[in-house]
Amino acid sequence: MAPSHLRPGFGYRRSADQDAPAPVRHPVVVVGAGPTGLSMAIDLALHRVPVVLLDDDNTVSPGSRAVCYAKRTLEVWDRLGVGEAVVARGVGWRNGWVHHRKQLVYEFDLLTEAGHKMPAFTNLQQYLLEEALVARAHEMAGIDLRWRNRVIGLTVAADHVALVVDTPEGPYELQCEWLVAADGAKSFARRQLGLEFVGQTIRDRFLICDVATDADFPNLRQFWFDPPFHRERSVLMHRQADNLWRIDLQLGWYADPAAEQVPERVAMRLRRILGEEANFRVESAEVYTFQCRRLERFVHGRVLFAGDAAHQVSPFGARGANSGVQDADNLGWKLRLVLAGLAPAALLESYNRERVAAADENLRRAEQAAEFIAPRSPMARALRDAALHLAGRFSFARDFVNSGRLSQPTVYAGSPLTTPDHPADRFGGGVLPGAPCMDALVERSGEADWLLRHLGFCFTALVFDATPPSGQVERLAALPVPVRTVVVRVGTAEPAEEACLADTAGLARDRYDAQPGTTYLIRPDQHVAARWRRFDLTAIAAAMARATGSAEAA
Amino acid sequence: MKLDTTPRLADPDAIFTALAHAYCHLDDAQARAFDARLILLLTNHVGDDDVLREAIAIASDGLVPRDRAGDLDAVP
Numbered sequence: 001m002a003p004s005h006l007r008p009g010f011g012y013r014r015s016a017d018q019d020a021p022a023p024v025r026h027p028v029v030v031v032g033a034g035p036t037g038l039s040m041a042i043d044l045a046l047h048r049v050p051v052v053l054l055d056d057d058n059t060v061s062p063g064s065r066a067v068c069y070a071k072r073t074l075e076v077w078d079r080l081g082v083g084e085a086v087v088a089r090g091v092g093w094r095n096g097w098v099h100h101r102k103q104l105v106y107e108f109d110l111l112t113e114a115g116h117k118m119p120a121f122t123n124l125q126q127y128l129l130e131e132a133l134v135a136r137a138h139e140m141a142g143i144d145l146r147w148r149n150r151v152i153g154l155t156v157a158a159d160h161v162a163l164v165v166d167t168p169e170g171p172y173e174l175q176c177e178w179l180v181a182a183d184g185a186k187s188f189a190r191r192q193l194g195l196e197f198v199g200q201t202i203r204d205r206f207l208i209c210d211v212a213t214d215a216d217f218p219n220l221r222q223f224w225f226d227p228p229f230h231r232e233r234s235v236l237m238h239r240q241a242d243n244l245w246r247i248d249l250q251l252g253w254y255a256d257p258a259a260e261q262v263p264e265r266v267a268m269r270l271r272r273i274l275g276e277e278a279n280f281r282v283e284s285a286e287v288y289t290f291q292c293r294r295l296e297r298f299v300h301g302r303v304l305f306a307g308d309a310a311h312q313v314s315p316f317g318a319r320g321a322n323s324g325v326q327d328a329d330n331l332g333w334k335l336r337l338v339l340a341g342l343a344p345a346a347l348l349e350s351y352n353r354e355r356v357a358a359a360d361e362n363l364r365r366a367e368q369a370a371e372f373i374a375p376r377s378p379m380a381r382a383l384r385d386a387a388l389h390l391a392g393r394f395s396f397a398r399d400f401v402n403s404g405r406l407s408q409p410t411v412y413a414g415s416p417l418t419t420p421d422h423p424a425d426r427f428g429g430g431v432l433p434g435a436p437c438m439d440a441l442v443e444r445s446g447e448a449d450w451l452l453r454h455l456g457f458c459f460t461a462l463v464f465d466a467t468p469p470s471g472q473v474e475r476l477a478a479l480p481v482p483v484r485t486v487v488v489r490v491g492t493a494e495p496a497e498e499a500c501l502a503d504t505a506g507l508a509r510d511r512y513d514a515q516p517g518t519t520y521l522i523r524p525d526q527h528v529a530a531r532w533r534r535f536d537l538t539a540i541a542a543a544m545a546r547a548t549g550s551a552e553a554a
Numbered sequence: 555m556k557l558d559t560t561p562r563l564a565d566p567d568a569i570f571t572a573l574a575h576a577y578c579h580l581d582d583a584q585a586r587a588f589d590a591r592l593i594l595l596l597t598n599h600v601g602d603d604d605v606l607r608e609a610i611a612i613a614s615d616g617l618v619p620r621d622r623a624g625d626l627d628a629v630p
């Protein structure tokens with residue numbers, strides 16, 4: 001069996017700010033180097049916004065936490081330059097088994113569509129994920145990552161936020177124009193501002209174990225409802241990297257957390273699942289109660305909340321880290337435009353709107369899963385069991401079976417930044433306004449390439465099978481917030497058109513419901529701001545004003 | 555209202571009796587399982603969210619105060 005993983009220790013280093021005669025003011029300080037804060041810092045640095053990232057610890061996440069990352073999150077990380085590392089370190093999976101009592105009710109295959117750079121899911125223990133993100137952050141000159149820097153004081157002024165930061169060498173003061181509070185579920189920033197979470201605690205307890213074993217279990221997501229080895233409750237088993245398995249056991253609300261964490265009792269429960277002969281080592285075992293709640297607002301003046309500091313969901317459906325990273329993805333470019341004076345501070349209000357809507361969607365999904373896994377009345381339980389019973393024979397009933405729907409990105413359809421389709425344009429599908437772009441395998445100068453690599457960081461006009469009238473590409477590039485133009489030729493691009501992407505197989509055309517002239521305006525976070533059937537400079541400029549918060553919604 | 559509440563069955567007596575007979579040999583737990591299966595089968599057959607929500611509302615009528623219908627915190 002592989003030896004236990006040793007968490008790296010990142011050193012504390014004295015910062016010049018600690019010796020400054022007066023508090024130094026930075027454009028952005030991010031508090032918390034978890035998945036959210038690390039992604040935030042990397043994104044800002046890539047937007048050329050220098051960022052100070054503070055973390056009270058000197059290592060990565062302890063214990064057993066996030067495992068499963070969805071495609072959209074992997075795509076964000078790919079834009080940030082760590083997607084490939086995360087996928088390479090993690091384990092892919094696509095099949096799942098759902099059991100009820102003694103029976104395998106059905107198997108599913110996520111049947112992932114070809115022609116996407118990133119897989120549908122990757123599993124990786126959170127500390128290894130964070131190691132990859134830290135390695136990326138450490139190599140970026142724009143990130144000043146300060147370990148063992150704990151924020152212990154926070155006051156908000158009209159034009160800045162003042163912090164007191166404690167270190168092994170004592171406290172110092174620091175200021176920033178904008179503070180991103182990514183300091184997790186127990187957020188100091190939240191408590192300091194006196195903000196309350198709204199929502200509920202799920203009245204259930206789960207024993208979450210990470211188990212190392214050499215035993216050859218199939219690489220599947222397995223979920224058991226009411227199995228013989230754990231009667232009346234559920235069990236989830238999922239693979240992580242390095243032959244580590246995540247096993248979640250539902251214990252019910254009245255379980256005694258202290259008694260359930262006693263190693264002998266944990267081992268007894270695991271032997272029932274893994275078999276009496278199985279050779280295993282328990283890396284961690286903790287009893288959790290899960291929350292489904294959020295802050296009423298994520299933007300409080302100059303303090304912007306992201307990740308678990310802003311919202312918490314139960315892990316059924318893997319939404320915590322995934323949504324925190326998508327918060328960062330949403331916020332990075334907006335902060336950059338506001339700091340550069342290219343957008344009004346009101347643009348940040350759209351972060352609140354869009355990510356509160358996303359949090360509500362995640363909360364609703366997580367509550368639905370909790371309801372199915374732990375029905376609240378005898379008849380709800382009967383309905384649940386009926387769905388499981390019928391699922392063996394009928395596919396419609398499988399759609400009712402909810403052991404945690406896997407995280408899907410939110411479509412910012414109702415956002416003030418999004419321009420809805422014009423009915424005359426008659427889109428029959430494709431990527432909806434507000435949705436994240438879909439990847440597609442394309443070619444560039446005869447070499448295989450990915451569409452998503454050409455989108456993001458700045459606004460992009462993605463034009464299918466048409467050449468914008470002369471001079472218009474330049475005019476888009478000269479807008480206050482510049483728009484870059486990317487042309488996709490369906491079929492093969494002429495050899496002369498070096499700047500074009502060739503959609504040889506028509507994949508991009510199909511995914512974007514494109515006709516010759518179809519133009520998408522794409523935000524720096526790869527979400528669609530607007531789309532039309534033809535390239536129209538005036539329409540693009542209007543949609544740009546809207547997408548950058550400079551125009552009221554028409 | 556989208557839910558069709560006009561008489562639609564050719565032989566309502568026969569279907570009503572068939573439903574009643576289905577419970578003949580069932581104990582309470584089995585009857586509950588039967589109810590649940592039947593509800594899910596018919597729910598999918600109906601296949602229309604609005605119709606189903608209307609039916610849920612009408613079926614709840616008079617059983618719980620209107621403002622508590624579907625209120626999860628009301629569940630013991």
Ligand SMILES: Cc1cc2nc3c(=O)[nH]c(=O)nc-3n(C[C@H](O)[C@H](O)[C@H](O)COP(=O)(O)OP(=O)(O)OC[C@H]3O[C@@H](n4cnc5c(N)ncnc54)[C@H](O)[C@@H]3O)c2cc1C
Pocket residue numbers: 031032033034035036037054055056057061064065066067068069126149150151152182183184185187188208288306307308309315317318319320321322323324
């Ligand atoms: C059992 C379990 C399973 C999960 N499974 C999944 C999953 O499969 N997929 C998924 O997406 N999510 C999952 N999650 C959720 C996921 O772990 C969290 O949502 C995620 O860690 C949130 O990231 P974050 O960066 O917002 O916060 P955190 O990871 O909590 O990071 C906050 C950071 O802030 C630092 N900090 C706190 N206070 C201060 C301070 N005052 N000064 C300086 N630094 C400070 C902390 O040290 C920490 O490093 C799971 C969670 C649990 C418990």
